[in-house]
Amino acid sequence: MTNYTNLLKEYDLKVTPQRVAIVEELYKNGHMNIDDLYKKLLSKFPSVSLATIYKNINAMVEKVFLSEVKLPNSKSVYELVKTEHAHLVCSSCGYIEDIILDASSIQEQANNLSSFKIDSTSIVLSGLCPHCSK
Ligand SMILES: [Zn+2]
Ligand SMILES: [Zn+2]
Structure with a gap:
């Protein structure tokens, strides 16, 4: 324990x-x-x-x-707090799963498109979890 x-x-x-x-x-x-x-x-x-x-x-x-x-x-x-990760959220039951995604390409795209100084990225993807999509 x-x-x-x-x-x-x-x-x-x-x-x-x-x-x-x-x-x-x-x-x-x-x-x-x-x-x-x-x-x-x-x-x-x-x-x-x-x-x-x-x-x-x-x-x-x-x-x-x-x-x-x-x-x-x-x-x-x-x-x-753990390693940086994105979240998958079920829009039906609210279940949340961690997923390790590389956000650097998104940050890079944003840096190229804007003069914003980006210091953090938070990614939430929503959809149906395996249980709810059955
Ligand atoms: Zn669900
Ligand atoms: Zn998490």
């Missing part, structure tokens, strides 16, 4: 039972929005508030331990 406590310490984050639970859920589920996290945490900590979850998530995003994935038509989801 991964030691979530040490992981939080590594990122210079204060360790609280709620934070450990958030990390545990994200490990298990990959990507989750605040509402899902809140529901999960409520079952373990009946007195936890939505504001506390927000505060914890923001602190962890600030330390680049979690990253926010902005989705076009739904709430942002959060995940543990």
Whole structure:
């Protein structure tokens, strides 16, 4: 089992039972929005508030331990920071899959077409997951 406590310490984050639970859920589920996290945490900590979850998530995003994935038509989801990747999102059930894509050609095209100084790329592709397209 991964030691979530040490992981939080590594990122210079204060360790609280709620934070450990958030990390545990994200490990298990990959990507989750605040509402899902809140529901999960409520079952373990009946007195936890939505504001506390927000505060914890923001602190962890600030330390680049979690990253926010902005989705076009739904709430942002959060995940543990890992190698840069794109997201496949199912427009029917909301399932999200990570996919490693090389974004450099897109950045290159954009650099050629615009004088914008690009420093990050976020790619979300949507469609139907294998389960929903059956
Ligand atoms: Zn689906
Ligand atoms: Zn992801």
